[in-house]
Amino acid sequence: MEENQLLAEIQTIIETGSEDDRNVLKSVVQGIRTKQRGEHRTYLSAITHVNHRFVDDGTFEVTIPIQPLIENPLKMAHGGITATLLDTAMGSMLNLKAPQNIAYVTAELKVNYIHPGRGKHLRCIATILHQGKQLSFSEAKVYNDDDKLIATGSGTFFAIPLSS
Amino acid sequence: MEENQLLAEIQTIIETGSEDDRNVLKSVVQGIRTKQRGEHRTYLSAITHVNHRFVDDGTFEVTIPIQPLIENPLKMAHGGITATLLDTAMGSMLNLKAPQNIAYVTAELKVNYIHPGRGKHLRCIATILHQGKQLSFSEAKVYNDDDKLIATGSGTFFAIPLSS
Amino acid sequence: MEENQLLAEIQTIIETGSEDDRNVLKSVVQGIRTKQRGEHRTYLSAITHVNHRFVDDGTFEVTIPIQPLIENPLKMAHGGITATLLDTAMGSMLNLKAPQNIAYVTAELKVNYIHPGRGKHLRCIATILHQGKQLSFSEAKVYNDDDKLIATGSGTFFAIPLSS
Amino acid sequence: MEENQLLAEIQTIIETGSEDDRNVLKSVVQGIRTKQRGEHRTYLSAITHVNHRFVDDGTFEVTIPIQPLIENPLKMAHGGITATLLDTAMGSMLNLKAPQNIAYVTAELKVNYIHPGRGKHLRCIATILHQGKQLSFSEAKVYNDDDKLIATGSGTFFAIPLSS
Numbered sequence: 001m002e003e004n005q006l007l008a009e010i011q012t013i014i015e016t017g018s019e020d021d022r023n024v025l026k027s028v029v030q031g032i033r034t035k036q037r038g039e040h041r042t043y044l045s046a047i048t049h050v051n052h053r054f055v056d057d058g059t060f061e062v063t064i065p066i067q068p069l070i071e072n073p074l075k076m077a078h079g080g081i082t083a084t085l086l087d088t089a090m091g092s093m094l095n096l097k098a099p100q101n102i103a104y105v106t107a108e109l110k111v112n113y114i115h116p117g118r119g120k121h122l123r124c125i126a127t128i129l130h131q132g133k134q135l136s137f138s139e140a141k142v143y144n145d146d147d148k149l150i151a152t153g154s155g156t157f158f159a160i161p162l163s164s
Numbered sequence: 165m166e167e168n169q170l171l172a173e174i175q176t177i178i179e180t181g182s183e184d185d186r187n188v189l190k191s192v193v194q195g196i197r198t199k200q201r202g203e204h205r206t207y208l209s210a211i212t213h214v215n216h217r218f219v220d221d222g223t224f225e226v227t228i229p230i231q232p233l234i235e236n237p238l239k240m241a242h243g244g245i246t247a248t249l250l251d252t253a254m255g256s257m258l259n260l261k262a263p264q265n266i267a268y269v270t271a272e273l274k275v276n277y278i279h280p281g282r283g284k285h286l287r288c289i290a291t292i293l294h295q296g297k298q299l300s301f302s303e304a305k306v307y308n309d310d311d312k313l314i315a316t317g318s319g320t321f322f323a324i325p326l327s328s
Numbered sequence: 329m330e331e332n333q334l335l336a337e338i339q340t341i342i343e344t345g346s347e348d349d350r351n352v353l354k355s356v357v358q359g360i361r362t363k364q365r366g367e368h369r370t371y372l373s374a375i376t377h378v379n380h381r382f383v384d385d386g387t388f389e390v391t392i393p394i395q396p397l398i399e400n401p402l403k404m405a406h407g408g409i410t411a412t413l414l415d416t417a418m419g420s421m422l423n424l425k426a427p428q429n430i431a432y433v434t435a436e437l438k439v440n441y442i443h444p445g446r447g448k449h450l451r452c453i454a455t456i457l458h459q460g461k462q463l464s465f466s467e468a469k470v471y472n473d474d475d476k477l478i479a480t481g482s483g484t485f486f487a488i489p490l491s492s
Numbered sequence: 493m494e495e496n497q498l499l500a501e502i503q504t505i506i507e508t509g510s511e512d513d514r515n516v517l518k519s520v521v522q523g524i525r526t527k528q529r530g531e532h533r534t535y536l537s538a539i540t541h542v543n544h545r546f547v548d549d550g551t552f553e554v555t556i557p558i559q560p561l562i563e564n565p566l567k568m569a570h571g572g573i574t575a576t577l578l579d580t581a582m583g584s585m586l587n588l589k590a591p592q593n594i595a596y597v598t599a600e601l602k603v604n605y606i607h608p609g610r611g612k613h614l615r616c617i618a619t620i621l622h623q624g625k626q627l628s629f630s631e632a633k634v635y636n637d638d639d640k641l642i643a644t645g646s647g648t649f650f651a652i653p654l655s656s
Binding site for chain 1: 167171178185192196205206208211243252267274275277310
């Protein structure tokens with residue numbers, strides 16, 4: 001797609017799109033800009049405006065605003081996004097605590113969907129059950145802005161050596 | 165964000181962004197346009213250019229191109245996207261086969277990540293193990309374009325009545 | 329098998345069996361006797377000498393002694409027994425809190441095996457994440473007598489009406 | 493428990509027990525005897541009369557008769573036994589195909605319970621999805637003697653070196 005065509009398509013979305021269409025476009029554009037500034041490691045976390053922080057040494061928190069971009073046809077957070085949030089929270093926490101020459105990859109992830117993901121944002125709290133040289137285990141819970149339990153997850157992670 | 169500011173941010177991405185940045189922008193813009201034309205039910209499937217079809221009555225296929233938008237920092241398909249693909253394939257198949265007054269929601273999803281999701285696209289093949297009035301069970305496998313097994317998934321789905 | 333033959337086989341075990349063989353026989357005989365006295369609802373829990381209690385209204389504890397009967401070839405608690413313990417703890421807790429005309433059956437169970445199940449006993453602590461009219465969700469953790477985390481589990485349970 | 497007391501308890505079961513009590517006792521005694529003859533590696537598989545065989549190089553079958561010993565209060569196979577069957581089938585297949593200096597232990601197991609485990613026996617069919625030097629993945633399905641699908645399972649297995 002040429003630049004002119006791209007700008008024409010963007011103009012069409014701005015002029016003929018629904019409010020949701022325009023909001024999704026804005027959200028993605030802002031996300032790509034934050035990715036350019038190095039605030040995110042993946043486009044997926046950038047365009048969904050994920051934020052993470054250590055609450056304390058053993059507790060990692062990842063939040064994501066609920067917006068049309070991540071909604072399913074029933075107007076709640078898409079189950080795949082909830083799974084992504086859980087995987088990201090558990091995996092990121094392990095990787096931030098790992099030696100520099102190791103990366104953890106997910107071997108297995110399980111999610112229980114308990115309540116619909118509705119509200120302003122989802123907040124995922126992850127903890128490490130065991131961090132081994134090869135295998136690590138984590139669990140995490142997802143809440144909405146009313147602190148309702150939306151989902152729980154658990155995962156097995158495998159350490160692979162990174163080439164320097 | 166005002167329209168002028170949005171267009172300025174877009175211009176900045178086009179002028180100063182990396183090739184990946186521009187490709188992600190194009191992919192999203194094209195996706196929103198296909199969503200406008202009614203070709204997708206969610207923004208998530210629209211911007212990731214997911215396609216689905218029944219291979220036969222008992223086999224449902226969902227494909228997704230691998231592009232920077234869905235890659236993790238290790239330059240393979242993000243595990244959350246693979247989970248989304250599995251959830252979408254199993255859930256969509258069940259919903260397409262359900263009576264009109266029922267929608268299936270995911271109660272539980274498990275994913276095994278077997279090989280890195282590298283290549284041109286991922287292809288998910290779903291089958292239904294049991295479709296009950298209340299509980300249904302599905303399983304699915306994800307392959308890359310070399311037909312290598314990337315991931316497997318299984319899920320429990322719960323039927324909820326839709327208000328007419 | 330006739331009674332005479334049964335008693336002859338038992339005599340053979342007592343005379344020619346290993347210490348483990350005799351201990352397994354004793355454990356099972358004691359278990360069947362407790363089942364006769366109504367102290368257990370299943371033979372499986374009776375012969376493995378499972379005990380359960382509510383620690384408080386929201387916490388249910390099930391313990392099982394580690395003995396040759398439940399060991400795998402590596403001389404630790406068999407993973408299937410750990411799974412049984414988790415399923416029993418979560419399911420029993422839900423059923424003890426359910427209305428009398430309802431029984432919960434397990435729709436799905438996942439177990440993470442974190443450390444080998446060695447020691448004197450395993451202790452499982454279960455909590456309910458959500459108890460709904462149809463679907464319920466629980467999680468549980470298994471510890472050994474050193475309070476080391478042996479395994480974690482989570483499950484989805486489905487309520488079925490009991491015929492009166 | 494002394495030998496005399498053991499024999500007295502056994503006599504009590506034979507004289508005052510239910511038919512199920514006596515059948516469980518017989519089943520266990522026969523199982524311990526097969527364990528003595530080296531036909532089983534664990535007491536659990538011996539007393540539940542598990543049998544296994546390779547159907548072909550890539551398919552492993554484990555069967556277990558349904559008897560009072562393994563039934564839950566609803567008179568169907570206990571979910572923990574179904575989990576044990578799945579774990580045993582997947583793990584045994586991997587170990588029988590592994591180099592002699594390696595043993596696979598279960599890192600994670602997930603079970604979906606699809607239909608009640610009723611009938612004469614349960615039959616589990618396992619296949620290996622990927623057998624790696626460190627991580628392996630398997631899946632398995634459980635059928636009853638009417639070839640009804642009772643349960644499905646999947647697992648992650650980790651190779652540990654055996655001391656020679």
